[in-house]
Amino acid sequence: MRWRRDRRVPERSTLGVRDLAAEATAGILQRPARSLLTTLGTVLGVGAFVAVLGLTSTAAGQISSHFDALKQTTVTVTDVGDGRERDKDAPAPVAFPGDADQRVTALNGAVGAGVFWPVSLSKPVIGASVAVTARSSGNAGDLPVYAASAGLFGAIEPTVRVGRVFDRFHDRRGERVAVLGAAAAARLGISQLHAQPAVFINGAAFTVVGIIDDAERLPELLLGIIVPRGTAERMYRPPDPTISPAQMVIRTRLGAAQLIARQAALALRPDRPDLLQATPPADPHQLSDSVSGELTGLFLTLAAICLVIGAVGITNTTLVAVLERVGEIGLRRSLGARPRHIAAQFLTESTVLGTVGGLTGTALGVGVVLTVALVRDWTAVLDPATVLPAPLIGSVVGMLAGLYPALRAATTEPLEALRR
Amino acid sequence: MSAEDLVPPVIELAAVHRTYPGPPEVTALHPTNLTVRRGDYLVVVGPSGSGKSTLLNLLGLLDRPTGGSYRLDGVDVSGLPERDRTALRGGRIGFVFQAFHLLPHRTALENVMLAQIYNGTPRSARRAAARAALSQVGLDHRTHALPTTLSGGERQRVAVARALVTAPALLLCDEPTGNLDSTTARRLLELFDSLHAAGLTIVMITHSAEVARRAQRIVTISDGMLREGGRAEPAPAGAPT
Numbered sequence A: 001m002r003w004r005r006d007r008r009v010p011e012r013s014t015l016g017v018r019d020l021a022a023e024a025t026a027g028i029l030q031r032p033a034r035s036l037l038t039t040l041g042t043v044l045g046v047g048a049f050v051a052v053l054g055l056t057s058t059a060a061g062q063i064s065s066h067f068d069a070l071k072q073t074t075v076t077v078t079d080v081g082d083g084r085e086r087d088k089d090a091p092a093p094v095a096f097p098g099d100a101d102q103r104v105t106a107l108n109g110a111v112g113a114g115v116f117w118p119v120s121l122s123k124p125v126i127g128a129s130v131a132v133t134a135r136s137s138g139n140a141g142d143l144p145v146y147a148a149s150a151g152l153f154g155a156i157e158p159t160v161r162v163g164r165v166f167d168r169f170h171d172r173r174g175e176r177v178a179v180l181g182a183a184a185a186a187r188l189g190i191s192q193l194h195a196q197p198a199v200f201i202n203g204a205a206f207t208v209v210g211i212i213d214d215a216e217r218l219p220e221l222l223l224g225i226i227v228p229r230g231t232a233e234r235m236y237r238p239p240d241p242t243i244s245p246a247q248m249v250i251r252t253r254l255g256a257a258q259l260i261a262r263q264a265a266l267a268l269r270p271d272r273p274d275l276l277q278a279t280p281p282a283d284p285h286q287l288s289d290s291v292s293g294e295l296t297g298l299f300l301t302l303a304a305i306c307l308v309i310g311a312v313g314i315t316n317t318t319l320v321a322v323l324e325r326v327g328e329i330g331l332r333r334s335l336g337a338r339p340r341h342i343a344a345q346f347l348t349e350s351t352v353l354g355t356v357g358g359l360t361g362t363a364l365g366v367g368v369v370l371t372v373a374l375v376r377d378w379t380a381v382l383d384p385a386t387v388l389p390a391p392l393i394g395s396v397v398g399m400l401a402g403l404y405p406a407l408r409a410a411t412t413e414p415l416e417a418l419r420r
Numbered sequence B: 001m002s003a004e005d006l007v008p009p010v011i012e013l014a015a016v017h018r019t020y021p022g023p024p025e026v027t028a029l030h031p032t033n034l035t036v037r038r039g040d041y042l043v044v045v046g047p048s049g050s051g052k053s054t055l056l057n058l059l060g061l062l063d064r065p066t067g068g069s070y071r072l073d074g075v076d077v078s079g080l081p082e083r084d085r086t087a088l089r090g091g092r093i094g095f096v097f098q099a100f101h102l103l104p105h106r107t108a109l110e111n112v113m114l115a116q117i118y119n120g121t122p123r124s125a126r127r128a129a130a131r132a133a134l135s136q137v138g139l140d141h142r143t144h145a146l147p148t149t150l151s152g153g154e155r156q157r158v159a160v161a162r163a164l165v166t167a168p169a170l171l172l173c174d175e176p177t178g179n180l181d182s183t184t185a186r187r188l189l190e191l192f193d194s195l196h197a198a199g200l201t202i203v204m205i206t207h208s209a210e211v212a213r214r215a216q217r218i219v220t221i222s223d224g225m226l227r228e229g230g231r232a233e234p235a236p237a238g239a240p241t
């Protein structure tokens, strides 16, 4: 064979992107176990970063969930009395005026409002038929009887399973009608209203007009028999504020609860606001801030420390690789590699290591957030603005960590390198 | 003017010298004139420390002379910036080292292809060229073997293939048989003979007289001074004119 050669000689040495990637990958895969261990710091750092931010936003997200939305839009006003109504024979009437519902719903931000109290009956006999007596098995005397203004249904928004709820006219005229909570209805054996059933409370018949279910703002209502407050006031003693006070439930627009709580007492009783005490929901911002603020800072600091450790680890590994592969560096220089090609190769290796660490860490962090959310029955809230760039943190760490080793590699004299 | 003067020179050294700055200052190569023409097979012999590697490093553009001028393949490289010297090194010079310098985790083929990364060989052309180079050194059957599974002689053949795959103007060998037993060494030298016969320009350094005897032209070096040791044989018939 004749020795022929190509006269075309490149003006300068090159290193294509694909070649660079291939060489860097080969360098990493050459020592898989070491490479894996090297990424550990970055994995932990990025993982902690994603987990902390994910958990914080997930926890904060629960404030706006359905359950908290209910809590954050509910104000309770309680009739605390003035301490003087100890007279058992003539107790003071409830502090809420007859037009309490209208007074409160007139406030800006209040959507619905209603008064209720447990009716105090001594030795009650309750049943679905007039024949039920204190001794008979049909006696459901332990079912609570509630007095409620018509507005209460607007405030607690129950599901009306059958029939309807009573209204202001039933209330004002003191009609003997009753709305049954789902549990109480089941207990009394009433599920349909075709036969116009009645419940008998100590012998007095109340026509059942409806059965309600799902009263999330006031679930205890489902266990009882609800009669109009006007009717209760005519037939029974008013409640004792020290034992079972009358209360008002106000449904507000989101964000208006604090304001309504401040205004309610005066709007209801301009003459004696001291008889009423309004309880606003806990301020959601204060709550989440105080819970997560300090902890988030602490964990982010830990994540940063992990990243620094990760960077030092990558620097160390890459430096060891540079020293181990001095012969390879010399060889590459003899094959036409420029110092910058050598630097690029090692810098790419460290950047890839960092990126792999960043990707693994992100996956791990997301996994932690999802697991916690699953266990605590939360909705995981992951902000793409933190999750998507997270692997890049690893890349940046890897690149910074590789700067010094890459510089060492690039300045290795080919002559000395080849002498090895 | 003799016929061989018409053969273009690959190496022209004029008063090239190299002094390592001390202390103590060492003049490893005294001012030297040397011409190597295309198709020459030159062996430099000399004892240890005589300056053989110093000379080879200068020829291979791995080192710069303290003074003098060097023309490689018609290009005056003395004053070239490092960038251009690197490109010339990758494109026109093939190196064979005593210690092979193969990457242990790459197959024979991949080791050969390493030389094509930096000189702009298109990716699509690499594999075929690397296979051809391996077949040229008689290693068709071991293309996918790792260096650790190859014998010393086979490893050095992979290194030779790697040097040849870029089609260099000049093959520089620093004690290529230094790590091989005599039988293996002889077979490697036969390979160099055939490459020379095919027209390749070879400069080899050795301190083995036996190795030197095979060369077409011998130069002896001692204490940094070069002396023409005469021609072992006339230029082979196949050499270009």
Ligand SMILES: Nc1ncnc2c1ncn2[C@@H]1O[C@H](COP(=O)(O)OP(=O)(O)OP(=O)(O)O)[C@@H](O)[C@H]1O
Residues within 6 Å of the ligand: B020, B021, B026, B027, B028, B046, B047, B048, B049, B050, B051, B052, B053, B054, B055, B207
């Ligand atoms: N970087 C250097 N700095 C100082 N002196 C050096 C350097 N490199 C080589 N020398 C000296 O230059 C002289 C020639 O060295 P060189 O390596 O060229 O010898 P050699 O002929 O290749 O020897 P060997 O056969 O042992 O490889 C020696 O005296 C050596 O000590």
Ligand SMILES: [Mg+2]
Residues within 6 Å of the ligand: B052, B053, B054
């Ligand atoms: Mg030497």
